Amino acid sequence: MIPQRGYWTVWWNGYRFIALTDPWTPLPLSLEPQKLGVYLDYEEGQLSFYNVETRSHIYTFTDMEFNPNEKLYPFFCTYSDTDLVLESPDPNPVSAAD
Incomplete structure (x- = not known):
């Protein structure tokens, strides 16, 4: 499961x-x-991962190449007995200036 394989x-x-x-x-x-x-920043070809609770950056994949005629699909997998919960981002996030 490496970038060269999508x-x-x-x-x-x-x-x-x-x-x-x-x-x-x-x-x-x-x-x-x-x-x-x-x-995902589709136009810049970047995918970033963050720690939501600490609001800290973990890693960004850059120079991603997308074929505009192909769909992208998220894939999530855990190796634990806990449930995976998907949440939308807060529509009114608190900025660092607040």
Whole structure:
């Protein structure tokens, strides 16, 4: 599941936290989120992951190439017994200036 095959992924198992690039990019375990935010900037060709609770950046995949005639599909997978919950972003987020 690497970008060359159409997957832009972060992965953690409690011992290792990585961006699945080729080769893998190690990420600090301190960034491991309980709530993961995902932001796609289609025009810039970037996909970013954030820790929602701390509002901190985890990793951004850049130079993504999209075929405008093909659809993009999100793919979520967990390896735990807990439920996966998908939420829309807050329509009225608090800015850093507030």
